[in-house]
Amino acid sequence: MDELNKIAVLYGGTSLERDISLKSGEAVYRSILDLGYKSNLIDFKGLSSLNILKKYDFIFIALHGFEGEGGELQRKLDALNIPYSGSSYEACFNTWNKALTKEILRQKNLKTPNWRLIEDNYKLESLDEDSNLLPFKKHSDKEFSSTIINTFGKKGSVFLKPITDGSSLDIYKISSNKQFLESIKSSSDPNRIFMIEEAIEGREFTMTIIDEQCYPPIEIITKNQFYDYDAKYLSNETRLEKAVLNNEEMENIMEISLSAFKALKCRAWGRVDLMQNINGEFYIIEINTVPGMTNHSCVPRSGQFLGLSFNDVVKKIINASL
Numbered sequence: 130m131d132e133l134n135k136i137a138v139l140y141g142g143t144s145l146e147r148d149i150s151l152k153s154g155e156a157v158y159r160s161i162l163d164l165g166y167k168s169n170l171i172d173f174k175g176l177s178s179l180n181i182l183k184k185y186d187f188i189f190i191a192l193h194g195f196e197g198e199g200g201e202l203q204r205k206l207d208a209l210n211i212p213y214s215g216s217s218y219e220a221c222f223n224t225w226n227k228a229l230t231k232e233i234l235r236q237k238n239l240k241t242p243n244w245r246l247i248e249d250n251y252k253l254e255s256l257d258e259d260s261n262l263l264p265f266k267k268h269s270d271k272e273f274s275s276t277i278i279n280t281f282g283k284k285g286s287v288f289l290k291p292i293t294d295g296s297s298l299d300i301y302k303i304s305s306n307k308q309f310l311e312s313i314k315s316s317s318d319p320n321r322i323f324m325i326e327e328a329i330e331g332r333e334f335t336m337t338i339i340d341e342q343c344y345p346p347i348e349i350i351t352k353n354q355f356y357d358y359d360a361k362y363l364s365n366e367t368r369l370e371k372a373v374l375n376n377e378e379m380e381n382i383m384e385i386s387l388s389a390f391k392a393l394k395c396r397a398w399g400r401v402d403l404m405q406n407i408n409g410e411f412y413i414i415e416i417n418t419v420p421g422m423t424n425h426s427c428v429p430r431s432g433q434f435l436g437l438s439f440n441d442v443v444k445k446i447i448n449a450s451l
Contacts, residue, residue, distance in 0.1 A: 133447070136161050137185040139202075141172035144194025145298050145317055153422040154191035160443040161189065173197070176205050187447065188213040190419055195293065198419045199225045214450040216418045220394040224416045228292045228324055230393060237392040239385065240412045242327040242404070243281050246292070273306035281327045288326040291316070302328065329404040329412050334372055336386040336401045337420075337431040339442070340449035343383040345434040346372040347427050369430045382411055389413045397450040400428060 138161065140154025141147055154170055161168040171181070173192050179202075182188055188206060190197050190213055200221035206213045216224075224230050234241045277287055286304040289312050301312035313319050337344040350368040374382065386401040393416050400420040404412045420428045422443075432442040 133166060133186045135167045135169075135185045136187045136189055136447075137182055138168060138170050138189045138191055139173055139182075139197070140170060140191040142192050142194060142196040143173075144196055146193035149421055149423065150191060150193040150197070152424075153193065153426070156422050156424070156439070157189055157191050157443055160440045163440050164444055173202075176201060179205050179209060179211075182206070182211050183209060186212070187451070189443075189447065190214050191422060193419055193421070195225065198417075199293075212451060214446055215397050216395045216399065220396065221418050223393045224395065224399075224418050226292055227290060227415055228322075230415060233392055234389060234413055237388065239389050239392060240410065242329050242412050242414070244324050244326040245280055247289075247323045247325060273309065274304075277325075280325070283327075285330075286328045288328055289313070289323055290326055291318070291321045291323050293321070329406050331404055331406040334382060334403045334405060334411075335427045335431075336382060336403065337398075337428045338386060338390050338395075338401065339398045339445050341387070341390075343386060344428075344431040346374070346379075346382055346386075347431055348372040349427075367425070369427055371434045378405075378409065385411050385413065389416060398428075398446045 138154050138158045140150045140157075142150060144150075158168055158170045169185075173196055188211055190202065192198075192202065196202060198221055200218040203213065203216070203221055204218040207218065215221075222229075223233060228244065228246060231241045231244055277285075281287070286302050289301045289303050289309060291299050299316040299318075301308070301316075303309050303312055313323065333349045334346050335349060336346045348370045350370060351366070372379075372382075382403065382405075386403065389401055390399060395416060395418060398420075400417040402414040402417070404414060406412065420426065422428060429439045429442050432439070432445075437445070
């Protein structure tokens with residue numbers, strides 16, 4: 130990091146995660162100044178505007194949403210030979226699409242909740258039995274429950290998720306066809322591809338990884354139905370506790386998290402989200418290549434458990450990226 134002089138922090142953009150990105154970027158920017166480097170905050174205006182970044186020695190990507198996590202930004206920066214924080218194009222592309230992430234995890238024999246895709250929700254009325262798409266438009270609540278049982282082998286709630294986007298935006302826990310339709314309609318973009326995902330009941334964890342080192346895992350405890358947008362960024366009642374696990378569980382969660390991180394071709398830093406079921410088995414939910422860096426965020430919180438300040442964590446992310 131000693132050879133660096135000017136570091137740009139790329140943040141903002143136009144996605145639904147803009148507000149969180151602004152907070153992450155501002156926090157990282159202040160930290161970089163504290164570390165003694167020249168820095169500028171740059172609100173992302175599009176891929177065509179990246180030439181202005183050539184005057185910087187390094188770009189810290191605090192840009193959430195597709196613009197910062199979909200991979201095209203990283204591809205362009207590589208083409209311009211501009212160093213940046215975090216994973217490359219391939220890893221971002223792999224992790225941005227939740228269904229693709231799960232396919233890769235399954236290929237590597239890593240546990241992830243079962244899922245099925247739903248596409249074009251208001252036009253699908255019938256599909257072949259072998260299709261990986263589920264139509265629900267005409268279902269009664271009883272038929273919905275029957276379909277879920279036949280699909281996942283058990284009763285109960287499921288998650289409805291868009292296959293892209295982060296920050297738990299437009300994610301709903303549902304147990305009826307009525308809730309399914311209401312959730313689709315209330316989402317920010319009903320015309321996206323969604324998936325139904327098996328709900329793993331149990332404890333929720335997240336694992337920060339920096340420079341191939343697992344930081345102390347965090348157990349997420351929320352009064353909300355699940356760790357949704359409100360619980361992540363707004364609620365003061367969400368608790369990010371240092372996970373209490375026995376030795377075997379700790380070794381297991383670290384091994385699974387690192388294996389998933391590498392399977393998706395991630396590098397430098399990121400965060401792996403997991404659930405542990407009542408039998409103690411860990412399931413990977415998703416992997417984040419540009420995690421939040423706000424005062425509610427898990428990465429700096431995990432660093433605190435190692436005695437690291439926010440500035441320390443930022444410095445380690447930059448060093449790991451070079």
